Amino acid sequence: MKQFTILLFAVLCVTTGCSVGPKPIDYGNVGCHYCSMTIVDKQHAAQLVTEKGKPYNFDAIECMMNHLKDENEATIALFLVNDFDQPGALVDATKATYLISENIPSPMGEYLSAFTDEAVAKETRTKQGGELFTWMEINNRFKL
Template sequence: MKSLKHYSIYILLLLLFACNVAPKPINYGEDGCHFCKMTIVDKVHAAEIVTKKGKVYKFDATECMVNFIDDFETNEIALYLSNNYLEPETLIDATQATFLISENIPSPMGAYLSAFKTKAEAESVQSNKGGTLYNWSSLQEYLNNK
């Protein structure tokens, strides 16, 4: 009976920790992009997907993440995250972000794409750098039609 209780506790703990749906830190210079296989070094443009089962996919740029989800069951994805242009290494919810495509801000894969936590922040950078603003759905449509 005592061993059954121990096994039950072990299984419960395993289930709790096995399905942890949370982002994981990107190890810049070590982690590779799941889509293009390049080493992730840019602390401003990296991105990440977390599935509902807790699996994490890391990308060197938001455009790689968008290209990756074309071949993925999107109903399995819990989080879409992009690095905030104004706070390097800080992941933000890509579905709530505002994106700027400006040829004055290079990104790793050449899409000139940067993510911002708020529209006001994106508009402020846009006023200095130029470019076009997108929300998550319009960005996906733009990149998929390109």
């Protein structure tokens, strides 16, 4: 009986809790892993998912970037950010285009937003001002 229980637990873990993929953010009810603020902004939140499937939620992209300063990025399977143009949609952070515009406040005051579509990012920059960055550029900027 004990072996059956262990086997059942292992199968349950493999089929449910241990999958690597985006996890829905419970906006308004979950806190930021970095700063502990409640995550409410669906345009600026972010998420890291480890190789083991554990999600870490952030209220702002800048919190995720600051957390990465002390994180072994090799243990991270997914880097995700909210698409500014599609609130609540988590997208691949490594493929996003980033805009820093003082006309678009973000929760932690870095004015950092992410866009899936580079053309939309450029259009937003035209309207709001600011500077565009790639994932590598924004990652390097926060590691300074």
